[in-house]
Amino acid sequence: xxxxxxxxxxxxxxxxxxxxxxxxxxxxxxxxxxxxxxxxxxxxxxxxxxxxxxxxxxxxxxxxxxxxxxxxxxxxxxxxxxxxxxxxxxxxxxxxxxxxxxxxxxxxxxxxxxxxxxxxxxxxxxxxxxxxxxxxxxxxxxxx
Numbered sequence: 001x002x003x004x005x006x007x008x009x010x011x012x013x014x015x016x017x018x019x020x021x022x023x024x025x026x027x028x029x030x031x032x033x034x035x036x037x038x039x040x041x042x043x044x045x046x047x048x049x050x051x052x053x054x055x056x057x058x059x060x061x062x063x064x065x066x067x068x069x070x071x072x073x074x075x076x077x078x079x080x081x082x083x084x085x086x087x088x089x090x091x092x093x094x095x096x097x098x099x100x101x102x103x104x105x106x107x108x109x110x111x112x113x114x115x116x117x118x119x120x121x122x123x124x125x126x127x128x129x130x131x132x133x134x135x136x137x138x139x140x141x142x143x144x
Contacts, residue, residue, distance in 0.1 A: 073106040079131055080114025082122075089121045116140070 019031035033040040049056045077100050087094050092108050095101045101108055110122065112130030119139040127135065127142045135142055 070107075073104060075101040075105045075108050076111050077101065077108055077125075078111050078113035079116045079134055082110060082120060083114065083116045083118065085120075088119065089123060090125065091123050092125060095125075110135075110142075 017027060017032075018025060019027040022028045030040065038044045038046070046052075049058055051057070077095060081100055082090060085094065085098060092101070092105065095108060096103060096105070108125045110125060110127040110131045112128055112134060116134055116138045120135060121140060122135065122142045122144075124144070125142070126144050132142050
């Protein structure tokens, strides 16, 4: 095999369409654009969703739903994740340090998922009713 013998396989490369070169090429006169109308003109194509002045579909339909901006700064942590930490006094900064929550998180809530087998103190972190009961059963405390 030599570099000068390398070539793409048969039918791999297609010649580009050379429009407007007379009737012999098959793409003469109207150049594959049909006859008249907005789509046949140069620069004659409207933006996505434009319906010729009619109120577009995305504006006719009602707005639905709501995305709270509080959810950007709020996160959840499970009991099993807290059990894996070495610290006994757990704050939001400790969770950030161990990459359990991202850096922009300001509010954290502990969910009852998994078990906790040691005493921990949650400071500045909320907990669900079940998670709070599990932490207190393991001789820990929750200071919201």
